[in-house]
Amino acid sequence: MGEVYTGSCLCGSVTFEADGLSDIWYCHCKQCQKLTGLYISAAGVEKDKLTISGTVNWLPISGKSQSGRCADCGSYMFWDMHGSPSMSVLTGCVDDTSGLTVRGHIYVEEKPSHYEITDGLPQYKGYPEEGTRST
Ligand SMILES: [Zn+2]
Numbered sequence: 001m002g003e004v005y006t007g008s009c010l011c012g013s014v015t016f017e018a019d020g021l022s023d024i025w026y027c028h029c030k031q032c033q034k035l036t037g038l039y040i041s042a043a044g045v046e047k048d049k050l051t052i053s054g055t056v057n058w059l060p061i062s063g064k065s066q067s068g069r070c071a072d073c074g075s076y077m078f079w080d081m082h083g084s085p086s087m088s089v090l091t092g093c094v095d096d097t098s099g100l101t102v103r104g105h106i107y108v109e110e111k112p113s114h115y116e117i118t119d120g121l122p123q124y125k126g127y128p129e130e131g132t133r134s135t
């Protein structure tokens with residue numbers, strides 16, 4: 001049980017309520033670059049603690065995961081790994097991120113060269129549990 005966070009897409013057709021959000025990760029992988037234009041900022045929520053209202057289009061990203069987008073405006077709101085008890089909420093859609101902490105950067109090995117990470121937060125080559133911390 002954590003704090004309840006609310007959020008919405010750009011047009012407001014899709015809203016959600018998350019009972020607790022994990023720390024935020026910035027993901028620099030190629031997949032996130034293609035999906036959003038740069039990197040994503042996402043926080044995790046247990047699926048049974050996420051309530052979504054409105055029509056979400058779930059689109060396959062790969063055999064392993066799907067993205068959830070507002071059916072009206074296309075805002076990229078959720079990233080769902082099949083079989084996982086939790087999913088990621090893109091923090092740009094969260095109304096108020098007060099109280100959330102950014103843990104660091106993942107998949108920095110796939111980061112393009114046109115920007116640098118200079119915030120001093122931990123950086124990981126891949127996913128933290130499996131990856132090697134690069135700095
Ligand atoms: Zn929308």
Ligand SMILES: [Zn+2]
Pocket residue numbers: 027028029030031032033040107
């Ligand atoms: Zn990514």
